Amino acid sequence: MKITILRATLPLALIATLAACGGTKPSEEKAETEAKEGAEAPSQGVIKLSPQQIATAGIQLVRPTVGGGGAIELPGTIEGDPQGTQVVSAAIGGRVVALTRNLGQSVGRGETLAVIESREAAQLNAEVEAAQARAALAQSNLRREQRLFNERVSAEQDLIAARTAAREAEIALRLARQQVSAAGGGGGSLNRLAIRAPIGGQVIARSVTLGQTVAADAELFRVANLSTVSLTLSLSAADAGRVRPGATVEVSAPGRQATARITFVSPVLDATTRLVPVIAAIDNRSGQWRVGESVQAAILLGGGGGNENGGGSAVSVPSTAVQTIGDKPVVFVRTGDGFRAAPVTLGQASGASVMVLWGLTGREQIAAANSFVLKAELGKGEGGDED
Structure with a gap:
């Protein structure tokens, strides 16, 4: 057992x-x-690129826009700033004997654009010279009467009369000079007047040719300072009630994007369209916006959404910053040595931007234009791992 x-x-x-x-x-x-x-194993979604490689790839770095509660999308038109556009006309008629600027050329304030030759110009200049002679004679008589009065040879009444005549001659001289200045100023000879630019800017229109005879008040040039242009919009009365001066407008056209600020919301409806005119200002020092072109605008409305990252305001990014990897949207966030693919949850799209509900805080620097290069680079890295 x-x-x-x-x-x-x-x-x-x-x-x-x-x-x-x-x-x-x-x-x-x-x-x-x-x-x-x-x-x-390499970190998933991380791409190492140097600043030189980023610049060579043409990757544009931007920061997300924080704030907003939706957007109003509508077409708009680029126009010149009304305060930055001036019509240059001839105050007197005559023959154009010199032109110093052509279309597209820059001109400084007070610089000569054209020279006009006319009998009227000769008369104005002659009046200035005659007034100068009379003023000089009146001053000479005043000095003589003052000397005689001091010597008790001349009466005080004669001194007062000489002083009055000198004052009248001075006024006549100043008036003659102002008339010449209003006509354009000196043009180099007695019968010529210079047409000067009232503002500095660029010649955007020229309606005169050399040798042409022009009438008084005829438009010769149009000068515009296009460092700032205007965006004109038309809103319904209901939408205009949600827009205030200072609101941000995202402006887009093929291959271009910019941000504008609303400067004017009309309190009166247009009598013809029954819409509310709205004007926004765009920084155009780069010269990428042209007067008269049509663009797409998105007015960002205040308030709203918040995001799930703990921020109190919604975050929006350019649509070009969003890429899809594995059927999921991502945004490439700049790191110390490259980029990382940050998964995001998207909200409503508004014009050239899209709202991010989760995944970004708004303090990051992200890749916008040409971000698809990073997606392709990430795809190559994953393919190499698989091999």
Whole structure:
């Protein structure tokens, strides 16, 4: 009986001993292998690029727009700033004998655009010279009468008359000079007047040719300072009630984007369209916007949404910043040595931007234009891992 029990328990003891000595070795090796592989595997969604490589790829870096509660999308038209556009006309008629600027050329304030030759110009200049002579004679008489009065030779009445005549001659001279200045100023000779630019800017229109005879008040040039242009919009009365001066407008056209600020919301409806005229100002120092072109505008409304990152305002990014990887939208966020693909949850699109409900705080720097280059680079990296 004892022998039977010993034979039954021996296999069990042997199994326990083997298990204690080396039975867990395969699982330990598996865990060690996985840890090693995890340490050697590259970080998912990370792309290392130097600043030079970023510039060469043409990747544009922007920051998300924070704030907003939706947008009003509508077409708009670029126009010149009314305060930055001036019509240059001839105050007198005559023949154009010189032109110093052509279309597209820059001109400074007070610089000569054209020179007009006419009999009227000769008359104005002659009046100035005659007034100068009369003023000089009146001053000479005044000095003489003052000397005679001091010597008690002349009466005080004569001194007062000389002083009055000198004052009248001075007024006549100033009037003659102002008439010449209003006509354009000196043009180099007695019968010529210079037409000067009232503001600095660029010549955007020229309706005169050399040798042409022009009438008084005829438009010769149009000069515009296009460093700032206007965006004109037309809103319904209901939409205009939600827009205030200072609101941000995202302006887009093929290959171009900009941000404008609303400067005027009309309190009166247009009598013809029954819409509310709205004007926004755009910085155009780069010269990318042309007067008269049609663009797409999105007026960002205040208030709203908040995001799930703990921020109190909605975050929006350019549509070009959003890429799709594995059927999920991502935005490439700038890091110290490149970019990382940040998964995001998107909201409503408004013009050239889209709202991000989750995934960004608004303080990041992200890739906008040409962000597809990063997607392609990330795809190559994943393909290499698979190989």
